[in-house]
Amino acid sequence: MSLTNEKSTEDIAHGIRKRVFLHTMRNNGGYLSQACSAAESLAFLYNEALHLGAPTLPPVPKPFAGVPSAHNPDAFTGAGYHGPFAPDYDRFFVSPAHYALVIYSALIEVGRMDENALDHFNKDGGSVEMIGAEHSPGMEVTTGSLAQGLSMASGVAFARKRAGDKGKVWVYMSDGEFQEGQTWECLSAMRHHEIDNIRVIVDVNRQQCDGAMSSVQELYDLPERIAAFGATCRSIDGHDLDAMRKAADSAEPGKPLVILANTSPFQGMDFLKKRFPRLHYVRFKSEAERKEMRDALAKELGVDMHEIEEA
Template structure:
């Protein structure tokens, strides 16, 4: 973190949830449960852990400038909101692109992006996409369909290690990505090549598009499986900031670090339990349901209904 601020990490997490909630209510739906599960881990990363430079892109994001190519000098990636690439700075790869609104809210809360950036959310020709791509704020690479961020992050980390750069590579993942073979191949490669400058945080909220993961493809003993691939593995309460701090400092020489942050998809918004297991994307079936939800969650988050 390089932009001075007087917020506690708890304040940042609360701000992320409030921003995602307000945007979702104003736009008749959104990725609410991802803000519930990810707020603390993202707040800790942005407010305490990541070593980032000053943003290099405007606080109100630019329109989409086309895909990168030798013939498109105007193309850019959203990594500019994390500052310049430099040996001493960390790199942050966000693998679950559907967490984009949560990332945008974190960037706004940290002063890296203007709150009016969300005026451009999901607009034709814009870069503030609902499902983030490499040009979206905070996104360095396109990581979908799903589970491609760890592979790219590990490649960046390996290259940085070979060049002797002190900066780390942090990768943010969702637990559903462990249903993809590419994730396990990458874990094996990271351990084999002793890529120890990479740090991985996994949002283990046990939810996916089709419902609870246990009803789709259960992961079993995930900590044991990850550790068996040679990674230093920490399984913690993802809403416990002290546990997160300890885990972030538990890397071992010669081994990648994987932090399994066990979270709740309705943390801070208990009303969402009523929708279980349909939590991946929250939209409203009726005006009455919308009003009931916004009243209940606003009370939980301390949001004035007049703001909606």
């Protein structure tokens, strides 16, 4: 739910891609393909699906205050950018922590964080981490190496259901997390306990740090496998907002809802095809290479001249 509601979900998705692009050019690297694949689903979540209160943390993130403990009253989690915890509000867990820059960009686009927040990105002593941790904006927990976010979110969802909370628990995942056994154990447990107040959106872009998913470990018929573990599974075009709206409203009693958002790691940035299959993190080997990508993507994204020069 946007704080301003002045932008369409389509405009927010475009803004996410544009912001990640400019940051990547200015910092000689970034998670561009994740912005390509995730922009629509994150724009949908923040602008339409999530029922959240106003942020409880400042527009420009505070420095890291240390890990939570009984002796550290200044510690905080990035969930403050999703507003206060309350029975009627939703909770949102981001499982693939390397999507952090895309999450920060989404928070900025919907008015939950100031654009100057990215000035603190990956800086010593800051909370705006390159790989999100529990204190990073939009992050409620540290999700480990990969595939631990769903288990933590399901525990919260189970507790909320038992408490009678009306708010849902939403989870954002990457398809690579289905190569991990913990994900399948969690799906089975959620079906057994009839945890049906959880909604999962999976970015199925078929890419991971070592290249194409199929070259590392094929997932085969993922919708059928998820359904076999007892979840309601909807497989959609992840760039089709109407399809996403319909899927998000199709939960069944007693089952978790998993939406497989099939996406392209080039969406909105066709020039990235030149980098395939090494798309996980884009770095530049020379200034000439950076300039070629900058000029090509700026044209695709409609970035104006003064923004190009700043990058």
